[in-house]
Amino acid sequence: MRTAARSRVAVVAAAGFLLTACGSASVGSGDASSSAPAAGASSSAPAASDSVVADAKAFVEASLAAKEGFTPPSTGPKAQKAGSTIVYVAADLTNGGVNAVGEGVKEAAAKIGWKVTVIDGKASAQGRTDALNQALASKPAGIVLGGFDAKEQASVIKQATDLKIPVVGWHAGAAPGPDTANGLFTNVTTDPLEVSAIAAKFAIADSDGKAGVAIFTDSQYEIAVAKADAIKAEIEKCTTCTVLEYQDSPIAEADSRMPGVISGLLQKHGDKLTYLLAINGNYFGGARAALKDAGKPGDGPPKSVAAGDGDAAEFQRIRTGDYQAATVAEPLLLQGWQLVDELNRAVAGEAASTFVAKPGLVTKANAPTGDVFDPASGYRDIYAKIWAGA
Numbered sequence: 001m002r003t004a005a006r007s008r009v010a011v012v013a014a015a016g017f018l019l020t021a022c023g024s025a026s027v028g029s030g031d032a033s034s035s036a037p038a039a040g041a042s043s044s045a046p047a048a049s050d051s052v053v054a055d056a057k058a059f060v061e062a063s064l065a066a067k068e069g070f071t072p073p074s075t076g077p078k079a080q081k082a083g084s085t086i087v088y089v090a091a092d093l094t095n096g097g098v099n100a101v102g103e104g105v106k107e108a109a110a111k112i113g114w115k116v117t118v119i120d121g122k123a124s125a126q127g128r129t130d131a132l133n134q135a136l137a138s139k140p141a142g143i144v145l146g147g148f149d150a151k152e153q154a155s156v157i158k159q160a161t162d163l164k165i166p167v168v169g170w171h172a173g174a175a176p177g178p179d180t181a182n183g184l185f186t187n188v189t190t191d192p193l194e195v196s197a198i199a200a201k202f203a204i205a206d207s208d209g210k211a212g213v214a215i216f217t218d219s220q221y222e223i224a225v226a227k228a229d230a231i232k233a234e235i236e237k238c239t240t241c242t243v244l245e246y247q248d249s250p251i252a253e254a255d256s257r258m259p260g261v262i263s264g265l266l267q268k269h270g271d272k273l274t275y276l277l278a279i280n281g282n283y284f285g286g287a288r289a290a291l292k293d294a295g296k297p298g299d300g301p302p303k304s305v306a307a308g309d310g311d312a313a314e315f316q317r318i319r320t321g322d323y324q325a326a327t328v329a330e331p332l333l334l335q336g337w338q339l340v341d342e343l344n345r346a347v348a349g350e351a352a353s354t355f356v357a358k359p360g361l362v363t364k365a366n367a368p369t370g371d372v373f374d375p376a377s378g379y380r381d382i383y384a385k386i387w388a389g390a
Contacts (some may be wrong), residue, residue: 028082050237055211056201063198064366069358070377072338078389079159079350082113084141086343089131092252092389094156095282097332099191100372101170104336105144111380112340112387114141121208123252125152125220132156136163143345145169149222150182157183166346168339174226176356186352187225190308190330190359196227198328198361199307200234203275206303206325209238214245214302215266216278219246224251224279229308231277244269251280258286259293266294274301280312281306281327288323298322310362314372319367327365329373339381 077356088105099241102118109116119135121128132153150157150172160167166185173179173187200353203211213235218229228246228310235241245265248255265273274285284304296302303325306314310329317324334357344350360373 002197006080008082010365012176016278023137026085036065039087043301050209053204056204058239058342059198059201060205060361063201063361064363066358066360067375070334070370070375070379071378072334072341072355072377072382073353074382074386076211076341076353076386077345079112080344080347081141081389082130083115083234085115085117086144087117087119087135087140087145087338088143088144088294089119089121089127089128089135091121091145093120094123095120095147095280096249096313097171097280097309097330100311100332101339102338103145106331106336107333107337107380107385108337112344114340115273118329121148128153129156131222132160134164136160140165141347143167144343145172145184147171149173149220150179150184150187150221152199156183157352160367162308166343166347168342170186170335174222177354178352186347188335188338188342192223192227193230194343195229195307195328195359197234198359199305199326200231201359202305202363203235203277203303204238204241204363207274209240210274211238211241212269212272212274214269214273214276215243216247216249216283217275218251218252218279219248225262227279231279231307235277242272254280254282254286256286258283259290264293266290266296271301272311273293274303276302276304277307279307280306280309281317281324284315284317284324288317291323296323300325308359310360310373315362315367315371315373318362318364321364323382326361328359329362330359331357331373331375333372333374334377334379337379341383341386 084236088102090102092097106116119129119131126150136159143165150169157167167183169187170182171189172184176187176189178186215228215231218224232243235243299321304323305325308328308330310327314324314327314388345352
């Protein structure tokens with residue numbers, strides 16, 4: 001499963017470069033894509049697009065109703081090193097997804113009999129380096145990377161490896177599973193290409209194949225680029241849809257940057273801009289002011305759709321029609337528990353699990369009443385039994 005996920009990331013990334021080279025869409029911060037059909041292709045394009053739209057509608061309907069893919073394996077090592085301390089190094093604790101995963105880690109650690117120290121990387125590479133160095137100095141039983149690339153901190157992670165401190169990551173690479181090349185025992189994430197497909201297909205289906213899309217990513221993170229490239233490739237399968245923009249903008253600066261970015265896009269594209277697709281919902285908090293100032297209705301267009309993670313702020317916007325239509329949510333608390341279980345496997349000298357949780361499409365029709373997407377699967381009881389040796 002992990003090998004396949006990595007292969008798909010590579011294929012989609014390559015497809016993104018090929019599409020750019022062929023001129024089907026510009027990758028950068030402002031040029032519109034060329035959506036004109038080739039000579040002689042007009043008769044086949046509508047039929048092809050009809051098929052893509054129909055497939056997208058069926059896919060979205062299935063995604064909204066999905067109830068499977070959230071149950072972890074029921075076997076593994078019993079709890080190791082009772083009373084030990086692990087460290088959760090967060091990319092940025094103001095990020096709802098990062099914060100929610102940290103809450104899951106703390107829940108699970110309490111159950112397995114460990115203590116947790118949380119250190120905030122404060123949304124900068126230097127801040128994360130400092131946080132990791134602080135974590136190493138405490139000589140923990142294990143370290144969890146919360147929402148940043150392992151490659152960015154390769155030298156510090158190597159120090160952890162040399163000290164035989166296992167490191168696991170959440171969104172620490174472009175694919176789920178072990179990543180020994182970057183010092184990770186394993187990386188916990190949903191399949192980023194599945195997340196991207198759901199977000200893109202929602203826009204295709206919701207627009208009846210007429211979406212005019214701006215895509216937002218953050219090139220600091222490998223997983224973010226993989227997701228954005230996959231969104232772009234998926235939208236371009238719809239010959240009557242258009243990728244108008246592919247913007248690289250830091251997630252951590254979304255609140256300050258997005259008002260100006262959105263104002264510029266509305267001036268440039270006007271009513272052609274009907275969907276904003278981003279790799280994280282934080283972009284839409286920043287976009288809200290510009291959309292409101294421009295007199296755009298809260299329920300769109302343009303409609304905002306996030307390809308992860310699904311946090312409390314996103315659910316609130318979706319429930320109230322406040323400038324976000326949908327998100328592809330990850331089971332963040334479940335992933336926090338999985339991170340602790342993976343660390344326990346590392347400490348026990350066993351292999352990482354093969355579990356990759358599914359994402360879920362969330363719209364106003366099925367938005368959770370609480371702050372997290374937490375599908376019922378009994379995962380807490382499953383992990384508790386494993387750790388108890390039952």
